[in-house]
Amino acid sequence: MKFVSFEVILESEIPKRISITMRPEVFIATFSEKTLSKADLHSVRNFEESDALSFDYKFSDSLLISCSDLFSGKHSIKTIEYNIPDDVAIIIEIYEVNDRISEKNYFLVNAYKIVDNKAEKINAAIFKNKKEALDFAYKIRKI
Amino acid sequence: MSAQREIYVDYVKLLDANAEEFDKIGKELRLKLLPKLHEDYEIALHEEPEIRAGEQLLARTLSSCPECFRLLKAIIFKKDGKVWIRKKCPEHGEIEEVYWGDYDLYMRFKNWQFDGKGVKNTQVSLTALCPYNCGLCPRHKSHTALLNLVATNRCDLNCWYCFFFAKRAGYVYEPTLEHIKYMLREARKLSPVPPKALQITGGEPLLRDDIVDIVKLAKQMGFVHVQVNTTGIKLAYNADLAIKLRAAGTNVIYMSFDGVTPYTNPKNHWETPYILDNLRKAHLGVVLVPTVIRGTNDHELWDIIRFGLENMDIVRGVNFQPISLTGRVPRSERTKLRITIPETLILIEKQSNGVISRYDWYPVPSVAPVSHFIEAITGKYQLTLTTHFACGAATYIFKDDDGSIIPISRFIQVDEFLRYTEEKAEELEKGRNKYLVMLEFLIKLRKFIDLRKAPKSLKEHNKIAKLLYNIFIKHDYHSLGQFHYNALFLGMMHFQDLYNHDVARVQRCDIHYVTPDGRLVPFCSFNVIPELYRDRTQRVYGMSIKDWETITKKKLKDQKYSRNIKKLIEGEPYRRYYSKFFDIDSIPLEDHIKASQRFGIPVIQ
Numbered sequence: 001m002k003f004v005s006f007e008v009i010l011e012s013e014i015p016k017r018i019s020i021t022m023r024p025e026v027f028i029a030t031f032s033e034k035t036l037s038k039a040d041l042h043s044v045r046n047f048e049e050s051d052a053l054s055f056d057y058k059f060s061d062s063l064l065i066s067c068s069d070l071f072s073g074k075h076s077i078k079t080i081e082y083n084i085p086d087d088v089a090i091i092i093e094i095y096e097v098n099d100r101i102s103e104k105n106y107f108l109v110n111a112y113k114i115v116d117n118k119a120e121k122i123n124a125a126i127f128k129n130k131k132e133a134l135d136f137a138y139k140i141r142k143i
Numbered sequence: 144m145s146a147q148r149e150i151y152v153d154y155v156k157l158l159d160a161n162a163e164e165f166d167k168i169g170k171e172l173r174l175k176l177l178p179k180l181h182e183d184y185e186i187a188l189h190e191e192p193e194i195r196a197g198e199q200l201l202a203r204t205l206s207s208c209p210e211c212f213r214l215l216k217a218i219i220f221k222k223d224g225k226v227w228i229r230k231k232c233p234e235h236g237e238i239e240e241v242y243w244g245d246y247d248l249y250m251r252f253k254n255w256q257f258d259g260k261g262v263k264n265t266q267v268s269l270t271a272l273c274p275y276n277c278g279l280c281p282r283h284k285s286h287t288a289l290l291n292l293v294a295t296n297r298c299d300l301n302c303w304y305c306f307f308f309a310k311r312a313g314y315v316y317e318p319t320l321e322h323i324k325y326m327l328r329e330a331r332k333l334s335p336v337p338p339k340a341l342q343i344t345g346g347e348p349l350l351r352d353d354i355v356d357i358v359k360l361a362k363q364m365g366f367v368h369v370q371v372n373t374t375g376i377k378l379a380y381n382a383d384l385a386i387k388l389r390a391a392g393t394n395v396i397y398m399s400f401d402g403v404t405p406y407t408n409p410k411n412h413w414e415t416p417y418i419l420d421n422l423r424k425a426h427l428g429v430v431l432v433p434t435v436i437r438g439t440n441d442h443e444l445w446d447i448i449r450f451g452l453e454n455m456d457i458v459r460g461v462n463f464q465p466i467s468l469t470g471r472v473p474r475s476e477r478t479k480l481r482i483t484i485p486e487t488l489i490l491i492e493k494q495s496n497g498v499i500s501r502y503d504w505y506p507v508p509s510v511a512p513v514s515h516f517i518e519a520i521t522g523k524y525q526l527t528l529t530t531h532f533a534c535g536a537a538t539y540i541f542k543d544d545d546g547s548i549i550p551i552s553r554f555i556q557v558d559e560f561l562r563y564t565e566e567k568a569e570e571l572e573k574g575r576n577k578y579l580v581m582l583e584f585l586i587k588l589r590k591f592i593d594l595r596k597a598p599k600s601l602k603e604h605n606k607i608a609k610l611l612y613n614i615f616i617k618h619d620y621h622s623l624g625q626f627h628y629n630a631l632f633l634g635m636m637h638f639q640d641l642y643n644h645d646v647a648r649v650q651r652c653d654i655h656y657v658t659p660d661g662r663l664v665p666f667c668s669f670n671v672i673p674e675l676y677r678d679r680t681q682r683v684y685g686m687s688i689k690d691w692e693t694i695t696k697k698k699l700k701d702q703k704y705s706r707n708i709k710k711l712i713e714g715e716p717y718r719r720y721y722s723k724f725f726d727i728d729s730i731p732l733e734d735h736i737k738a739s740q741r742f743g744i745p746v747i748q
């Protein structure tokens with residue numbers, strides 16, 4: 001199966017000031033090996049209309065950012081596709097987030113389990129630094 | 144447009160069902176009742192409308208096509224001193240509409256946007272793009288400030304523009320008490336801030352024999368504020384009902400009131416004096432709710448406020464609602480009727496000769512810093528009004544002992560005070576010592592108040608500073624009652640329609656409807672796309688008119704109201720309330736009758 005992530009630069013003024021950059025890293029853990037390894041990049045392509053719901057799925061519950069915000073501002077967005085082997089149980093997506101309005105850098109971790117060949121979100125959490133984000137990811141992989 | 148899918152609930156069999164049974168059915172139906180891509184709507188986000196010579200792009204957003212509900216890209220731009228929205232449907236062409244009638248006020252209001260924290264336990268998963276995934280979904284940025292419960296779609300009037308009431312809908316929607324219990328329970332589960340304010344609406348909710356029980360139930364379920372949205376006509380004839388509603392816990396009556404003459408307010412002009420007298424006897428306050436329509440009643444805005452001021456012992460506020468043009472309305476008709484918030488504010492300024500200026504008003508989210516500050520001090524989530532800045536405006540005016548009117552912004556530096564409050568809230572969030580911050584806040588507080596210009600009632604013994612101290616430092620909200628003494632709340636809420644529809648506003652909406660399947664749907668989805676939300680859910684949970692008549696042994700047509708205008712005009716209250724507003728004897732009876740009949744309400748002659 002394929003898994004998509006997004007590399008996003010968003011600048012918006014109305015209704016709310018947003019100035020944010022989000023860059024993903026994607027890790028996988030198989031059923032047999034409980035270690036995390038980087039997912040295999042398949043392609044980088046333009047964001048399409050059909051990606052919009054995936055975008056909302058990744059960012060709306062944790063960052064309260066959705067397509068509506070994306071289309072409200074100037075944005076640059078790439079859809080990054082990864083190959084996910086059949087034996088993968090868990091996908092961990094870590095976004096490095098640079099928020100220029102609050103002047104904060106943080107890390108968003110989205111964790112997914114594979115159900116019926118689809119990635120179903122099981123957790124989302126925000127961390128101040130990458131170490132904390134990776135520690136969380138390592139804990140999640142054991143599920 | 145899609146055909147209604149085959150979803151059916153035999154409501155007659157559910158009349159004795161308990162809340163748990165409604166819970167089970169609601170959870171089964173929620174996903175099925177959501178709008179479906181390709182069946183109910185399409186998406187076309189590939190094309191952005193063009194900006195033309197002489198126009199200035201202000202913002203981008205998403206919007207729906209008024210003809211086919213296709214989700215489209217839209218632009219918000221300045222042209223001729225106004226703010227406009229434009230979208231282009233591949234099938235139905237370009238749609239352009241006034242978004243805000245004054246650019247300068249738009250720019251002033253946009254500085255007050257504060258977004259909320261959303262809802263933690265959303266009721267639907269993400270299956271579609273906004274606004275076809277209501278509600279509430281994880282995208283929603285505001286929690287519920289006011290929950291609406293439709294108690295019935297029956298109505299005793301036949302207003303020409305309304306398609307909502309039972310006879311025209313072809314079914315009766317009237318949830319049982321147990322069903323209402325389920326709906327309110329679902330709403331109260333919301334985290335982190337469950338709704339505390341409920342509006343019981345309709346149809347005409349006072350047609351329900353158990354309306355008092357509904358109010359009691361709402362109070363039992365934790366709603367601190369309960370208001371009933373009504374024309375009030377029933378209350379004109381039934382003082383006892385007003386007393387019972389008050390005793391049950393109703394806080395305020397939210398009453399349609401479109402003007403001070405029979406021509407501008409054919410809905411309840413003749414009954415209003417009797418309604419207010421009965422509400423006064425019951426000690427039950429009222430908020431007057433004028434729907435503002437260009438060329439119809441927009442010349443009476445200041446008179447409506449004056450009417451409120453004349454009856455301040457019972458009128459708590461006036462909440463103007465610039466018209467929302469639902470259904471399909473040709474452009475020429477829209478231009479004729481459309482009025483927006485800033486245009487209404489400017490008219491109030493002109494009609495009041497500057498007593499209330501356009502700058503005395505603030506957008507709804509401007510008060511969010513107060514919640515942020517209290518939240519940071521107490522560590523507890525607070526109700527925070529985080530609508531889109533373009534959704535509404537509000538102010539307070541005070542009547543001084545000499546009769547002069549003083550808007551709050553004339554004696555409190557509102558801008559500076561709110562900015563300072565937000566600044567302090569941010570310091571607290573960053574971990575500054577809360578006692579130090581509170582001390583600084585307290586010292587600074589007096590500097591925002593100009594006591595020389597304050598109304599006497601707030602000036603004496605420095606009452607206003609004490610009041611702010613009680614609210615911000617002691618969190619004693621009971622003292623707010625003193626603030627309302629001799630004060631009239633003025634509000635303005637412009638509900639959207641599909642012509643000026645802005646998804647960014649929908650996502651920030653804090654006025655929600657609870658649907659019979661237990662979802663909370665933002666006002667501007669529920670009523671703006673009624674085919675996919677309001678009508679769809681209510682039809683499924685409705686019963687046939689025949690069934691309703693059999694069960695209740697009543698006839699729907701017998702419930703229709705006919706007014707005896709002659710008797711109402713001849714009554715003493717009529718003259719007492721209106722003689723300051725127009726020459727009562729100058730309007731012949733025939734003109735009164737015509738005004739009522741033209742609106743759709745028959746007259747007993």
